[in-house]
Amino acid sequence: MIVNNKEPLLEVNDLKTHFFTENGIVKAVDGVGFKVYQGEVLGLVGESGCGKSVTAFSIIRLLDYPGKTVEGEILFKGENLLRKTDAEMRKIRGKDIAMIFQEPMTALNPVLTVGFQISEALLMHFKISKDEAIKKTIELLEKVGIPMPEQRINEYPHQLSGGMRQRVMIAMAMSCDPILLIADEPTTALDVTIQAQILDLMRTLLREFNGSLIMITHDLGVIAEIADRVAIMYASKIVEYANKRTIFYNPLHPYTFGLLTSIPRLDMEMKRLNVIPGIVPNPLHFPEGCKFNPRCRFMTDRCKEEEPQLIKVEEGHLVRCWNIDKVAPEVKKDLLVGE
């Protein structure tokens, strides 16, 4: 599958997804945009409620009532996915764009065997016989590192461990050779040694297929290992967007900076953890102006009144903040990483 490498494989522009609940309109995703090129890994970072999962579901168009994508465009291989019919999306889902979910136990059907669930996708998208599907399924399970795959295809999800189930999910997702994989916190529920195995597997598979990956997580360590470009989300918007090195060595948004200095890490002796005061805002009651302002130590009056746009600091580095010039010197002082 060769795609013109100059054009992005996926381009999201001004995506707005709102939930029309009985308590009010929740603007879960409010003007999100990014590009993913072929062979590239985009890390989508944020905490609970920031809108990263909703963004993923909007792209693959699996939003449930009362959610609705109200604005924006999602260009996949040049075509706007938001304009496609349900039937057209079904052809794309699983085949061109695949998704891996966080909780493998709930994402797999407990009453169907593992083999059935994988071959189901194959039979849906390809004109092959049942035997061929089973053969391919066994190959896939072997590829994702599941021992004795011939036995495993007849087992049920609850008979497998968490790590195994996640491998099955990856096998399902990769079964039709998708060119774009969206992984929503795929390793958060796993033990750290299993997480290392799964990340290793994903890296190997991506290299092999030259596919692209959108990795959604809150773990900056995982991002450092696997991402090429990073988009940091906070309260329904992207607040910083840059390549990996810039995010870790020269972040300019107070939230990114705050996160990096507040997490304990193995590579540094930390005298004291930085603290981002306050709590993650409730999507029903976002603050006025810049949504991060109640927690921001660089906050000025303008931040309370006017929400900043994404400003291009340099090529490929966008920041949504009025006070970048104030943040920069603090970064140089506090962030000990990098030379």
Added chain:
Amino acid sequence: MIDSLLKVNNLIKYFPIKKGVFRRTVGWVKAVDDVSFEVYEGETLGLVGESGCGKTTTALTILRLEEPTKGQIIFNGRDIVKMKKADMRKERKNMQIIFQDPYSSLDPRMKIKDIIAEGILTHNLLNVRESYKRVGELLEKVGIQAESMDSFPHEFSGGQRQRIGIARALALEPKIIMCDEAVSALDVSIRSQIINLLKDLQKEFNLTYLFIAHDLSVIKYISDRVVVMYLGKIVENANKKELFTNTMHPYTQALISAVPVPNPDYKKERIILKGDVPSPANPPKGCRFHPRCSKVMKICSKIEPKLIEIKEEHFCACHLYNER
């Protein structure tokens, strides 16, 4: 040689596996299998391991919230395993616990002032009016406005509920507090608030922590000494610096290498373990880690290695270090 505040000797906790119509015991889940360590006053002992290693069960058993199957727990000079229920209840004043889940650890029908005061009133330490006054002081200490003490748990965020849980644990002025994954369920930007709070309180009240976590980064930041567990056994026990600079046990090495570091240039030894964590109902023979160990030797599948002091204050249970 300073006497330890808490000394655990050969602690064993097995859970029976019952099957069949008559609920016969067909096997045992060996959740905690001959665990020994000490905790000294004023320090933070980190207890780290992955799911199924027995760290949470160890903490619950030390508090006798689960009854130990065998072993000694010497707290403040007395073996609390042998204590009668009534004496144990009194002793609970001195050993408290902060739970992982801020949502289910607070009674949803109680006002938070009652939740925090419950311990004080149960042990008749103060009368009702004085108790509520103390609740107000404790809330301020953990960073919550005292005026909100008449509110219910659902009116607070996860981080705030965890603070309430900390206040509840502090109310009895305990000597030791078990922190059972106290920050794992919180958002990343909130974790540092709680970690810093715990450290500040420790300094102020000379608290001793047994800090249980699966996140090595947090363990490294907060602990003085670290105990690493695998499938119910201790595999390594050392002070923090020793553990991370002179790591001995292959599992500890794998664990450290598996932790993602937020640093794109960080170079580390890649150790990817094979296979899954086996079930504690059916642990491997010999050294429990041997099926996944890259340095496995013949002896490892036959004989279980003992936890030995290899260097000063650095214990390890591995045949690689036994002088044999």
Added chain:
Amino acid sequence: MNRILRKLFSNATSLIGIILLIIFVTIAIFAPVIAPPLSEDYYQIPRMSWDINPQPPGSPMSGDIRDIYDYMGTEIKYDRAICGTAEGGYDIFYGLIWGTRTAFKIGIITVTVSMLIGIVIGSISAYFGKWVDEILMRITDIFLSFPFLVAAMVLTTVLGRGLDKVMIALIVFGWMGYARLIRGSILSTKEETYIMAAKALGVNDGKIILKHLLPNTIFLVMVQGSMNIGSMVITAAALSFLGVGAPVGYADWGQMVSFARNWIIGSPGHAGQYWYTVLYPGIFIVLFVLAWNLIGDTLRDILDPRLRGEL
């Protein structure tokens, strides 16, 4: 609490239930005014005539009866049988009005007492588990295996006739549902972390049950209880219908339906001639039970978001 009240009033079905209930409560409270008693025993339905056959609505008091009251010096407050008379001249209207009080008595007392018994047994069983649980639950099973109506009939036959005996029978064979309900609820709540937290504080078992377990589980049982009030009344009515309930002439809806037993079909050629003997008490029973069911339904719906963790 405010949320519960708001939800109760916003729902059409529960609103109907509440209105009905208010009507019944009013009738019960103002019974002496609506249907002034003509003898010292308020619950004794006055007779309008000595006629075996039921008299249609509007029938006047017969002369013989009038003479008796004049003789005794009792003031005759009303002299028409507004809803007709049942077999033996008993005034249906009076029976309906005072029967409302009886219905409330039966419903509330039996449900409250059997709920208490069930809660005690169920919570002890759930909290202490093991052999205590086994024994108590097997006892519960034994009680459950008795066919309810038959068992109640046997008990009342043994104890003798009377509404209090009926209530005893209803309680003795009615507590098991609550025991099971609260046992199940406590078994799951027992595993909640806040229970372990209370143990870690040193709170003793009794206090844990009373202060933590029961407040979090009792609502479920209370909802079930409120729905059962209606069915207790119907069962008592059934027992009365079968002749083992209230004594003859007692103001009780079931009693009145039992009066109608011989007259349901009517006389040859006049089917349904004595409709009023069945219809009026029947309507009251149905509406009473409906009121409690509707309210109970809404309470259960309110309970659901709580179960999901909203509270």
